[in-house]
Amino acid sequence: MKEALYEKSNKCPICSNSFYSKKVRVSACRIDKRYEDFCISYKDINPLHYEILVCPHCGYAASENSFEKLSTKELHAIKDILSGKVVNRNFCVERSTNDAxxxxxxxxxxAKSRNAKNSIVAGLALKLAWIYREMKDEREHDFLLYALENYRIAYDKEDLPLGNLNEISVQYLLGELSRRLHKFSDAVFWFNKAVTNPERINNPRIEKLAREQWYDAKEQCKKI
Structure with missing residues (x-):
């Protein structure tokens, strides 16, 4: 397991201390299964477990791609939250599923404390749901719902793309999350948007997934 990990240097934007975090080597990632909501199951080590940076000095945590992207207002808000807090846990080691x-x-x-965009909150909630799925924990449902609610708001209020999700991918994901939560009429609505989106020409994989899940959702609607 240790050979699959390497160390990466980081600097905390909150306390300005440097620290090393663990990352998974690409060569160590062996895919076992792909789920329709973009979750990936791995045979050995799961890189998702190491996606969040947690400063061992002050306790600030965020995904690697947003760790240092803080406005002055956000910076002060988080500093106020962490003021006087004692950090008694180190995430800069090999992580268990519970650590992740x-x-x-x-x-x-x-993210919620700094009023981050709904798309950021949604992405974190979705990945939390994936970890609960890995643990076979029913709380997966709660975080899928939270992700769906925040992606829905983000779709209406934010500029596209939402992170690495273009419009058709967001529409498809809204459909798939709705389907998983047994909101089948909503799922049909979003899958229909995806399969009629002009972007489908350049996104054949998403179009194929949307058509397959659209059919499944329509069949489920008939049973209600």
Whole structure:
């Protein structure tokens, strides 16, 4: 397991201390299964477990791609939250599934504390759901719903793309999350948007997935 990990240097934007975090080598990632909501199951080590950076000095946590992207207002808000707090846990080591879960909960807490975009909150909630799925924990449902609610708001209010999700991918994901939550009429609505989106020409994989899940959702609607 240790050979699959390497160390990366980081600097915390909150306390200005440097620290090393663990990352998974690409060569160590062996895919076992792909789920329709973009979740990937791995045979050995799961890189998702190491996606969140947690400063061992002050406790600030965020995904690697947003760790240092803080406005002055956000910076002060988080500093106020962490003022006087004592950090008694180190995430800069080999992580268990529970460690990964807690790192995402911390990242979600700080994202909400700084009023991050709904798309950022949604992405963290979705990945929390994936970790609960890995644990076969029913709380997966709660975070899928939270992700759906925030992606829906983000779709209406934010500029596209939402992170690495273009319009057709967001429409498809809204459909798939709705389907998984047994909101079948909503799922049909979003899958229909995806399969009629002009972007489908350049996104054949998403179009194929949308058509397959659209059919399934329509069949489920008939049973209600």
């Amino acid at each position: 879960l807690d790192s995402f909960k911390l990242a979600l807490f700080f």
